Amino acid sequence: VRGDTAIETTGTPGAPSATTTIDGKQLPAPEPKFGGVIGETTQKSKPWWAPRIVPPKKAPNVLLIMTDDSGFAVPSTYGGVIPTPNMDRIAKNGLRYTQVYSTALCSPTRAALITGRNHHSAGFGVVAEQATGFPGYNSLIGRDKATIGRVLRDNGYATSWFGKDHNTPTFEASAIGPFERWPTGMGFEYFYGFVGGDANQWQPNLFRNTTQIYPFEGKPDWNLVTAMANEAIDWMNQAHQIDPSKPFFCYYVPGATHAPHHPTKEWVEKIQKMHLFDDGWNKLRERIFANQKRLGIIPQDAQLSPWPKEILKEWDACSAEEKKLFIRQVETFAAFAAYNDHEIGRVIQAVEDMGELDNTLIIYINGDNGTSAEGGLYGTPNEVAFFNGVTVPVEAQMKWYDVWGTAQTYNHMSAHWAWAFDTPFSWFKQIASHLGGVRQGMCISWPAGIKDRGGVRNQFTHVIDVVPTILEVTGIAAPELVDGIKQAPIEGTSFAYTFDQASAEAPSRHTTQYFEMFGDHSIYHEGWLLSTKVTRPPWEAFGAVNPDPVNNVAWELYHLEEDFSQVNDVAAKHPDKVAELKKLFLSEARKYNVLPLDASVAPRIVAPRPNITAGRNEFVYTRPMVGLPQGDSPFLLNSSYTITAEIDVPAAGAEGMILTSGGRFAGYGFYLLKGKPVFLWNLIDLERVKWEGPEALAPGKHTLEFDFKYDGLGVGTLAFNNLSGLGRAGTGTLKVDGKEVQTIKMPKTLPMILQWDESFDIGSDTLTGVNDADYQPPFALTATLEKLTIKVDRPMLSPQDVKQLEQSQAAAVDGAR
Numbered sequence: 001v002r003g004d005t006a007i008e009t010t011g012t013p014g015a016p017s018a019t020t021t022i023d024g025k026q027l028p029a030p031e032p033k034f035g036g037v038i039g040e041t042t043q044k045s046k047p048w049w050a051p052r053i054v055p056p057k058k059a060p061n062v063l064l065i066m067t068d069d070s071g072f073a074v075p076s077t078y079g080g081v082i083p084t085p086n087m088d089r090i091a092k093n094g095l096r097y098t099q100v101y102s103t104a105l106c107s108p109t110r111a112a113l114i115t116g117r118n119h120h121s122a123g124f125g126v127v128a129e130q131a132t133g134f135p136g137y138n139s140l141i142g143r144d145k146a147t148i149g150r151v152l153r154d155n156g157y158a159t160s161w162f163g164k165d166h167n168t169p170t171f172e173a174s175a176i177g178p179f180e181r182w183p184t185g186m187g188f189e190y191f192y193g194f195v196g197g198d199a200n201q202w203q204p205n206l207f208r209n210t211t212q213i214y215p216f217e218g219k220p221d222w223n224l225v226t227a228m229a230n231e232a233i234d235w236m237n238q239a240h241q242i243d244p245s246k247p248f249f250c251y252y253v254p255g256a257t258h259a260p261h262h263p264t265k266e267w268v269e270k271i272q273k274m275h276l277f278d279d280g281w282n283k284l285r286e287r288i289f290a291n292q293k294r295l296g297i298i299p300q301d302a303q304l305s306p307w308p309k310e311i312l313k314e315w316d317a318c319s320a321e322e323k324k325l326f327i328r329q330v331e332t333f334a335a336f337a338a339y340n341d342h343e344i345g346r347v348i349q350a351v352e353d354m355g356e357l358d359n360t361l362i363i364y365i366n367g368d369n370g371t372s373a374e375g376g377l378y379g380t381p382n383e384v385a386f387f388n389g390v391t392v393p394v395e396a397q398m399k400w401y402d403v404w405g406t407a408q409t410y411n412h413m414s415a416h417w418a419w420a421f422d423t424p425f426s427w428f429k430q431i432a433s434h435l436g437g438v439r440q441g442m443c444i445s446w447p448a449g450i451k452d453r454g455g456v457r458n459q460f461t462h463v464i465d466v467v468p469t470i471l472e473v474t475g476i477a478a479p480e481l482v483d484g485i486k487q488a489p490i491e492g493t494s495f496a497y498t499f500d501q502a503s504a505e506a507p508s509r510h511t512t513q514y515f516e517m518f519g520d521h522s523i524y525h526e527g528w529l530l531s532t533k534v535t536r537p538p539w540e541a542f543g544a545v546n547p548d549p550v551n552n553v554a555w556e557l558y559h560l561e562e563d564f565s566q567v568n569d570v571a572a573k574h575p576d577k578v579a580e581l582k583k584l585f586l587s588e589a590r591k592y593n594v595l596p597l598d599a600s601v602a603p604r605i606v607a608p609r610p611n612i613t614a615g616r617n618e619f620v621y622t623r624p625m626v627g628l629p630q631g632d633s634p635f636l637l638n639s640s641y642t643i644t645a646e647i648d649v650p651a652a653g654a655e656g657m658i659l660t661s662g663g664r665f666a667g668y669g670f671y672l673l674k675g676k677p678v679f680l681w682n683l684i685d686l687e688r689v690k691w692e693g694p695e696a697l698a699p700g701k702h703t704l705e706f707d708f709k710y711d712g713l714g715v716g717t718l719a720f721n722n723l724s725g726l727g728r729a730g731t732g733t734l735k736v737d738g739k740e741v742q743t744i745k746m747p748k749t750l751p752m753i754l755q756w757d758e759s760f761d762i763g764s765d766t767l768t769g770v771n772d773a774d775y776q777p778p779f780a781l782t783a784t785l786e787k788l789t790i791k792v793d794r795p796m797l798s799p800q801d802v803k804q805l806e807q808s809q810a811a812a813v814d815g816a817r
């Protein structure tokens with residue numbers, strides 16, 4: 001942005017203390033020419049050190065904070081009822097923005113945030129777990145789009161990343177990398193967090209840089225929300241203490257408030273005492289809406305979007321048991337949000353304590369998308385159920401009422417609350433066409449540079465605008481070349497122009513923005529928003545898919561400039577505007593790799609990706625190994641498979657884990673229990689199917705086999721917009737030394753995914769176990785594992801199957817017309 005900034009130098013050129021800024025056009029900066037003298041001996045020579053590269057003198061520290069799955073009306077700062085005093089503090093000390101947009105989903109928003117490019121441009125049209133082989137969707141941030149971490153690092157910043165990643169491809173997440181797209185490979189010198197979409201906060205799949213660590217073992221009160229704050233505080237203090245002149249960039253992105261909602265007990269109790277939700281979600285919306293007007297963060301004439309009676313029920317229509325459960329769910333969520341803000345407050349306080357608050361640009365963004373409706377209509381004790389298309393009835397959920405939010409649950413709340421937490425807008429996370437999905441809050445403080453303390457700004461801003469803003473504020477140029485690769489232009493617009501009080505009312509400079517997620521889409525242009533009509537709430541992601549989300553859509557038009565909350569559809573009054581904006585959407589879509597539009601969710605979860613198992617159907621292991629993530633391990637769902645373990649049992653007998661994948665909330669395990677062989681399928685913690693040998697294995701060598709014959713057609717049906725091949729029945733047989741010991745038919749199997757934050761482990765079990773009733777991890781195998789073989793036999797469609805699938809697809813398309 002400011003490649004014309006004059007180079008600043010300090011010290012005597014060639015001296016060890018000399019520093020320089022760089023023009024920043026090429027990163028890393030070209031090696032300077034040796035400036036000393038080389039004679040035959042040192043006496044006849046003069047040494048010369050290249051000046052140390054430093055950022056411009058005025059460049060502040062940058063603390064970039066973004067919470068997870070938190071809609072516009074969650075924090076008190078935006079009229080919410082959940083106390084977020086630390087976001088309030090940033091707002092009072094700086095600016096509160098009211099028209100900040102995300103992309104409607106997690107990885108996409110994050111890719112946009114750290115690259116300054118639209119999510120499709122950055123390869124993240126969808127989340128990492130749903131990547132497909134198109135440039136806009138492959139989950140690969142291009143090397144022509146260096147992240148802000150990389151740019152700041154090469155300009156002399158200390159850089160770090162704490163919390164959630166979700167921008168590393170799932171197929172590059174194993175211990176053999178490649179690591180180019182891990183945080184440390186993308187310019188963040190230090191990473192402490194988890195790689196995937198969400199994590200158990202009590203026992204996360206946690207990494208320090210690229211090494212998995214288990215600091216919570218034996219510490220039941222440990223929680224990642226606190227641990228990552230401690231780590232960030234330590235890192236900032238260390239960086240500052242080692243070199244006070246070197247600014248830091250800290251990217252602080254907690255897993256809160258994404259499911260599982262895992263606050264500490266202390267915070268749950270604090271929130272429960274406040275009785276914030278006793279009168280239900282309809283009253284909650286009214287209260288929040290009144291707060292928002294009182295705070296002046298929505299216009300006085302803004303309307304509250306109507307309650308969507310067709311899909312969500314009124315609070316008064318809930319039974320007593322439902323009310324009891326739903327209140328428990330939302331109090332746990334609220335406790336998680338308040339707890340998270342509290343820990344963020346400690347990080348901010350640490351900046352103040354080191355005397356750097358004035359000189360730190362703190363950007364605190366509430367949520368990477370709207371509030372999540374991925375709990376479905378009733379919420380769930382186990383989010384892994386949601387991603388397998390399973391709804392848990394209220395009565396069944398009551399079993400977890402007392403332990404809600406503890407390590408016994410992977411919990412999420414009812415979608416009714418999610419709608420309320422996006423007040424005054426309609427819809428929620430995943431919905432790119434409606435503001436409930438994409439409108440966030442953002443507060444910024446930087447006392448040295450922003451004087452209008454407590455100001456409110458209404459300009460249109462989007463997460464892609466953060467990178468160019470940081471560059472403008474720091475005086476660092478967007479590079480033209482990084483590692484020799486020509487950089488694509490930054491697509492965001494700096495909003496530093498809004499900082500001064502004099503420009504409080506300046507017209508928005510970001511004038512056009514497309515939105516797209518799962519085929520649902522919209523386009524903003526100069527105060528107007530053309531939106532597709534929502535056809536599918538997030539919990540209906542597992543049925544047939546709209547095959548033509550470009551043309552098979554209905555349009556709504558909103559004049560946001562006078563209709564803040566997107567309530568009045570004026571499409572019928574302005575057909576020309578509709579036509580103009582439709583055209584504009586498609587041209588923007590072509591420009592940013594948004595095509596081909598794809599309305600599917602479930603089919604993309606099970607789509608094969610180029611991981612280390614691609615094209616293989618036999619896997620052999622001869623040594624214990626833990627930590628292979630789901631996206632890189634042999635995938636057994638919707639297939640037949642045979643697992644064979646050759647073991648040697650010592651004289652005293654043996655126990656322990658042979659092979660496991662997943663954990664308490666879904667997975668399988670093949671183990672010796674008091675010497676007896678067991679194979680167990682944990683079906684999302686609702687049901688367990690267990691095969692068990694009748695007697696303990698005698699000392700000596702044995703061959704154990706688990707053979708599974710799958711009855712369905714497999715993932716091949718997905719190509720015909722048909723999920724019928726998934727999750728079908730199958731028959732498992734456990735054999736010992738070639739002899740069948742038990743055969744059980746499973747009437748259904750898991751269709752989509754195991755617990756994603758738990759790994760494929762051989763010889764022991766990391767994190768949670770698949771069956772608490774049988775064992776406690778790590779449950780190391782005390783027999784010698786000589787060889788473990790997994791053979792996968794994927795079903796193939798016969799010509800007859802293909803014909804039938806084609807026919808039913810044609811019938812479905814006709815039906816939709």
Ligand SMILES: Cc1cc(=O)oc2cc(OS(=O)(=O)O)ccc12
Nearest residue numbers: 106107127129130197198605756
């Ligand atoms: C496991 C998984 C699969 C998937 O398809 O999408 C996800 C979305 C998730 O939320 S987000 O990270 O907020 O987008 C979390 C986990 C998943």
